[in-house]
Amino acid sequence: MALAKTSTKKRLEIGAELVGDAEIIDGYANILFGVVKLIKGLPDGREQIVGLQFAPDFLGRPFQTESAVSAQAATNVVLCSFPKRTLEALIKQSPQLEHSLLKQALRELDEARDWMLTLGRKNALERVASYLLLIANYIDPALRPQEVIAFDLPMSRLEIADFLGLTIETVSRQLTKLRVDGVIQVRQSRHIVVNNPARLKTFSGG
Amino acid sequence: MALAKTSTKKRLEIGAELVGDAEIIDGYANILFGVVKLIKGLPDGREQIVGLQFAPDFLGRPFQTESAVSAQAATNVVLCSFPKRTLEALIKQSPQLEHSLLKQALRELDEARDWMLTLGRKNALERVASYLLLIANYIDPALRPQEVIAFDLPMSRLEIADFLGLTIETVSRQLTKLRVDGVIQVRQSRHIVVNNPARLKTFSGG
C-alpha cells in the first residue's frame, strides 16, 4: 500500500483503549488482526456497543472527531496506523481514497441500521441468534445453510450483552436454550459449534 | 445550485413510498420540505424506523443500492431529485461533492449510533423524552435549556413507537406521565409544548 512509508504497526492488548492515543484517533488505522469494539455510554454507567470492527476494516474518523464513541480492543489487536496529516494529504491527491472512505462509511451505516432493527424489535433469543450468525458470517462469509461451523467468540458474555442491549444472565440463558434445543454446542463458554446455521437463522427472526 | 438544470422538483403526499420510484432511489434527492422516514422490517411484520431525514438533508444511496431500507414520506414532502447518472457525472468532475457526501454519511452514522444507545439501553420514559428532545432540537437547533418551545410532532404515535422500539400504548403512557409531571403539555395529540427542556433532558437519561 502507498501508505507503507508513513504507517506504523501497533499491537494492542485486549482491553486497551484506543481513545487517548492521539495518533490513532486523529488519524486513521487499518485493522490487521483482531476485533475492535465501539462503545457509547450513559452518565449512569449503562453501555452499548455500537459497532464491531474486524480485520481488515479501517478505523477512525477523518475530518472532525468529537464522535462521542470510544474504541476498545475486544481481542488482542494488530493495526497499522498513520497520522491524520498523512491521511488528509493523501486524500487531496487521490480522490480514489475518499471514495473508498465513503464506501466504508455507507457499509457501516447499513450495519448500524441492521442492528437498530435488532435492538428495537427483536426479543432476547432472536438477538442472541442474530449475534451468533453475525460472528459465524464473519468467520466464514461463504457459509452454507447446512454446513456445520465452529469458532471462538471474540467477546465475553458482558460484551455480548452490551452489544445486544441485554444483561449477561439473559445472554447466558438464551445460549443455554439454543444448546438444549440442539442448535448449537457450547464448549468452554467461548467456543461455539453451530450445528445447523439454517435452523439458527429461524431463531434469529429474519 | 449547479444541479438546477437537471433536477426536478417533486411533491410527495404523506405516506408515499420512495422506493419503487426509480429516479429517486437510483439517484439522489434533496429534501426541501418535510420529513422522510427510513424503515426496516422483519418478515413477520415488525418494523423499525432506522432514520429520519429532515430538510435540508440529502436522500438516497449513491453507488450500489440494495440497502434493504425503504423510505416513506412521514409528512407531505417536497424534494428536488436528480437522476443517478447526473450525480455520478458530477462526482467525477467535482471531488468536493464526494466530500460532502462523505460528511453526510458520517453524520448519519453518528445519529444511527446515538440511537442504538437509546434502543439498547434506555427505558420507555427515557426513549420518549429523547425523542421529544430530538424533534425540539430539529425545530430550534439553538434551543436554550430554559426556553419554552412548542411544535407539532411530524409523526403519528405508531410511527413514534416504530422509531423508539416500543408499542403505541407505551408511547402514549409515557407522554401522559410527562404531561402529568408538568414537563410538557399535549394538545390535539400532535401539538407539544415543552415547558422545561432542561427538565425534559433529565428524563432522557443523558
Place this chain on the structure above:
DNA sequence: CGGGTGCTTGAGTTTGCTCAACGGGCGTGG
C-alpha cells in the same frame, strides 16, 4: 347521526431484569 381513525386508559400477562447462590478454570502462594 353513524362510522372510522387515532389516541388514551385499564387489567392481566409475559419477558427480561435484579439479586443471590453456585460452579468451574486458572493463577498464586503455601
Place this chain on the structure above:
DNA sequence: CCACGCCCGTTGAGCAAACTCAAGCACCCG
C-alpha cells in the same frame, strides 16, 4: 502439589417494566 481466591459464566426465584388485549373517547367526515 494442593488450597485458596478470583473471575467469569450459569442457574434459580422473585419482581418490575413493557406488551397484549380490550374498552372507551375525541375528532373528522360523510
